[in-house]
Amino acid sequence: IVVLARYAGIDLRQDGRLAESHQAIAKQLQTNIDGITVELGDKLITGIQPWFDARKARQFDSYWNWARQDAYEWIQQTIAMCITGVATDVDVSNKERLQQLQNRADVQLHFESATSVQRAIRINAA
Numbered sequence: 826i827v828v829l830a831r832y833a834g835i836d837l838r839q840d841g842r843l844a845e846s847h848q849a850i851a852k853q854l855q856t857n858i859d860g861i862t863v864e865l866g867d868k869l870i871t872g873i874q875p876w877f878d879a880r881k882a883r884q885f886d887s888y889w890n891w892a893r894q895d896a897y898e899w900i901q902q903t904i905a906m907c908i909t910g911v912a913t914d915v916d917v918s919n920k921e922r923l924q925q926l927q928n929r930a931d932v933q934l935h936f937e938s939a940t941s942v943q944r945a946i947r948i949n950a951a
Contacts, residue, residue: 891929892926892929895922895925895926895929896926899922899926
């Protein structure tokens with residue numbers, strides 16, 4: 826097998842060499858950690874462990890909120906146009922605006938938009 830592997834250009838020890846290098850790196854890192862523990866003490870090492878809790882993570886992304894704001898503005902402009910009959914200056918076509926909102930909307934926004942549009946239709950019909 827060794828002769829055939831050598832003839833084919835296959836290194837049979839490649840995985841073994843890789844494992845040995847990983848073991849050497851792990852041993853070096855453990856030596857570094859042991860040195861830090863000796864110098865600073867065990868209490869410090871255990872005291873600086875992470876306290877991350879995924880359930881308490883906050884997301885500071887307001888992209889969904891801007892989509893909601895754009896939807897409300899569009900609905901208000903549509904209601905005003907239905908009541909007054911005068912179109913407001915809009916730099917984006919309704920088709921483009923709808924596509925932008927669909928790309929950014931979440932389930933709650935879909936529900937709120939549908940409810941607002943139904944309300945606008947009832948007001949306009951009255």
